[in-house]
Amino acid sequence: MNAEAEKEDMSPRDIAPNWKTQCLAIVRSKAGLAVMAVMGVLIAVRVIVTRVALDRKTSDLPMVSVVAPNYQPMEKLLKLPADVEGLRQASIYAHVDGYLKKLYVDEGDEVKAGQLMADIDAPDIVQAYNRAKADDDFQQATKQRYEQLVKGQVISEQEYDDIVAKAAEARAALQNAAANMAYTHIVAPFSGQVARRFNYPGDLITKATENQSAKPIFIVVDESVLRVSLDVPQIDVEQVRVGSRVDISVDSFPNRVFQGKVTRIDDLMKEGTKTRRVLADIENPDGRLHAGMFGTAAIIVEHKERALTLPREALRGEEDNPFVFVAKDGVAKRVPVKVGLNTITDVEIVSGVSGGDQVILQGGSALADGMKVDVQTPAAAAAAKKADEAEAQ
Numbered sequence: 001m002n003a004e005a006e007k008e009d010m011s012p013r014d015i016a017p018n019w020k021t022q023c024l025a026i027v028r029s030k031a032g033l034a035v036m037a038v039m040g041v042l043i044a045v046r047v048i049v050t051r052v053a054l055d056r057k058t059s060d061l062p063m064v065s066v067v068a069p070n071y072q073p074m075e076k077l078l079k080l081p082a083d084v085e086g087l088r089q090a091s092i093y094a095h096v097d098g099y100l101k102k103l104y105v106d107e108g109d110e111v112k113a114g115q116l117m118a119d120i121d122a123p124d125i126v127q128a129y130n131r132a133k134a135d136d137d138f139q140q141a142t143k144q145r146y147e148q149l150v151k152g153q154v155i156s157e158q159e160y161d162d163i164v165a166k167a168a169e170a171r172a173a174l175q176n177a178a179a180n181m182a183y184t185h186i187v188a189p190f191s192g193q194v195a196r197r198f199n200y201p202g203d204l205i206t207k208a209t210e211n212q213s214a215k216p217i218f219i220v221v222d223e224s225v226l227r228v229s230l231d232v233p234q235i236d237v238e239q240v241r242v243g244s245r246v247d248i249s250v251d252s253f254p255n256r257v258f259q260g261k262v263t264r265i266d267d268l269m270k271e272g273t274k275t276r277r278v279l280a281d282i283e284n285p286d287g288r289l290h291a292g293m294f295g296t297a298a299i300i301v302e303h304k305e306r307a308l309t310l311p312r313e314a315l316r317g318e319e320d321n322p323f324v325f326v327a328k329d330g331v332a333k334r335v336p337v338k339v340g341l342n343t344i345t346d347v348e349i350v351s352g353v354s355g356g357d358q359v360i361l362q363g364g365s366a367l368a369d370g371m372k373v374d375v376q377t378p379a380a381a382a383a384a385k386k387a388d389e390a391e392a393q
Helices: 002-009 012-028 030-058 123-151 157-182 378-392
Strands: 063-067 070-092 098-103 116-121 185-187 192-197 218-233 245-250 258-270 275-283 294-311 316-318 321-328 331-336 338-342 346-351 359-362 374-376
Touching (some): 063 321, 070 245, 123 157, 245 275, 275 294, 294 338
Antiparallel strands (some): 063 359, 098 116, 192 218, 218 275, 245 258, 258 275, 294 346, 316 321, 338 346
16 A cells, blocks of 8 residues: 555656666667667668669669779680590510410400410420420530530531531521410510400411411500590691690590690691691590590690680670770770680780779670760679669568
């Protein structure tokens, strides 16, 4: 009862100071400050958006965006289809007739230089070697005996010379027979991989001669370094130089580029296609590339480490008379330019503009030299976007 009585006894004059004190406490609190800050930002944004919207509605000038030329590396590429070939490839034939006795390697196997790959059973070669060996042993022993006789003057010098000649002839025949025996062992001519094997144990093997064609027993390829062959049109071949970088891409590895260098340029022009054959060597240490693959070669015919560039859409006019519009003091000025290297997205500007110019990139499709424009900065573009969104709401 006392509290209610006291409340009833309070006059409006007593209540007002308490209300002001409570509001001041709310404002001074952190939550109150945050609310006021948010409200201030919203009011400021609304004012800016409204002002930009009004400016856009009241302005009749064409609105354009600009870009400044920048320096970056650029390359001129010449892309052509290419065939991957083995730089070292050998078809291994037999030097003696016989039967394939044993195989030590098969297709896909790695071989080292001098490694035994197969044996040929050649009875005639073995017999010829045994005869030559026996004859050589006899002739060398005879020579030794006659050396003592000629020293004791039992035989003449002429007789001894005949014995020496026969011994030398027997030794030569033995060396020839030994070489034929060595041919019964097929060895790798260099380190590489067995690409093909054409025979099986027991097959009749014939030696290759000038007048008789024979199939090889193996094909060995060294793929540590491969050669890429491409036909370059005569209009582009003069830009290619020995030592030019070549980037090779194949469908088997779409995300990888293999690099090499041009090593040979054929002087002979192909009559049918008017192209010249260009060869490039490519290191293949991990063995991913293989002879016989088909790919695309991109020859770097020109490289600039620091080229002044613009986006392609900034370039206007015909190919033989290009120009750009430069915005200066709110006026579009037509500036002829000379272009150099180009890519899908950028073009090199050799002369006409500098790095500090504001080149009109978009907007004002009907621009003319001397026309006033409203240059749209990135901040203005963002504000304009907000204004459009506000109008849409």
